[in-house]
Amino acid sequence: MLFFFNIFLFFFLGIFAVIMTSELLEIHPLELKFTFELKKQSSCLIQLTNKTNQYVAFKVKTTSPKKYCVRPNTGIVKPKSTYDFTVTMQAQRVAPPDLICKDKFLIQSTVIPFGTAEENITSDIFSKESGKHIEEKKLKVYLSPPNSPVLTAINGDLKQDIGHETSSPRDKARDGVENIPPSQKVAEDFMGFETAKDAATMGTQRFKTSRDETEELTTASDLQSSVAKDVQQLKSSKADDFENLKSKISFMDSKLKEAEVTIMKLTQERSMVARETDKLQSELELSKTKSNAIRITQVGFPLLYVCMVAVVGLVIGYLSNL
Template identity: 40%
Template sequence: MSTGELLNVEPLDLKFPFELRKQISCSLQLSNKTENHVAFKVKTTNPKKYCVRPNTGLVMPRSTCDVTVTMQAQKEAPPDMQCKDKFLLQSVVVSSGLATKDITPEMFSKQPGRVVEECKLRVIYLPPPQPPSPVLEEPNEGISPKVSFNSRSFNGSSEVKRQFASSDDKSAEVRSLISKLTDEKNAAVQQCNKIRKEIELLKRGGNKSQGGGISIIIVIVICLIGLVLGYLMK
């Protein structure tokens, strides 16, 4: 803060968070610490780059006035983010009946008997504000999800065990059925062999009666059943 005889100026550095292709503004506060009316004027070394509102004005006794400085959007950043632009704020005591529209540049020219106070201001470029960093989860947080995950793992393991148990039961049933069919096949084969021998005996005895014919038919049917069962067991 500048503590001149007429005005206090705060801040003395015009700080702009620099961003390409974006207008950026900052403010000055002028405080009149006298009982006089004080006129001011703001000048800059680069008037095409900045807009000052108001660039001239009056500060009443023991009062303040805010000045806004806007930097026009820039297409490129300066080397090393260093700015050589300067501002100069001039202030002078004026009569109490003077209006803002009556302020002229000649009032700030240095002449004998006129005190023109000057305050130089620097321009500083600041890096643009960074977005907040994501909050990392504490190691002791998230206990419930872990418990839930373990519970799901346990349930999944039980389900797999049940599936294997069910598979084992089915395998046992299949093995039992195969064993039963195998026994029936063997029995049928034995029966066929026995009947075949009987047929041979009948042939030798020359028995051509009706009963012999029926026996032959029964033998053929039983043999067919044995063949079908043998095919199913392959």
């Protein structure tokens, strides 16, 4: 008895020492940061570090349980070790204004005895009414937008819009000599050359357009054929999956029938054992009653013998008085 009392006292002294010296769990990070994208999930990893020599149990709570998924939400952190859990924000259809999130998380921790299983960790362990020390830490949630797209170079150079400068009929060259406009004939020849050049350019563009259309048609036909192949493969895979599922279901049905037969046999055997047990108990009670009756007959004296002794005693007494 004294040994168990010493163990109990040592356990509570250890708990008191842990409470007075340092915190139970060190949490990293102290903020939950999620990359927010519409209709996409986002996860965050939290690490708990136990720097004490005690076993510490923890439980994670949130103000929006339907919005987040915590795996696992309870656990045990061994002495001088770490424990990780993941918080996943479900896909949201509407973004909060200015990406400001008011959700909060609460991590409760307390010291537990050695040998406690994770299945035995319940909400009662973290109840403050029990008088135990419950350490609580709150974590805020922050949302950040996805990375903004970076400008990429096109053909090795970035395309930028440059302001157009107005030019006068006479532009000055770099050496300061003015450019004199050509004569009327030269200008007409130049205009004709530009017209021919434009016509050639238009023809080239038409040829390129027709070639692009042909390539688009070829690409469309190839895409259609690839889609048809994908559909056929999908149908065949679905058929194979259906057959596999059907075979698995039939196998499970056979196993279920075997289990039902085994359960029936066990039930019958149990009933037979119960009947035999009742029979043995009744026989045992009957034998007990018989043994008690035999004892009573062996220990007591017959009534006739007692009466005769009494009569003889009275006669002897009467004769002695005479």
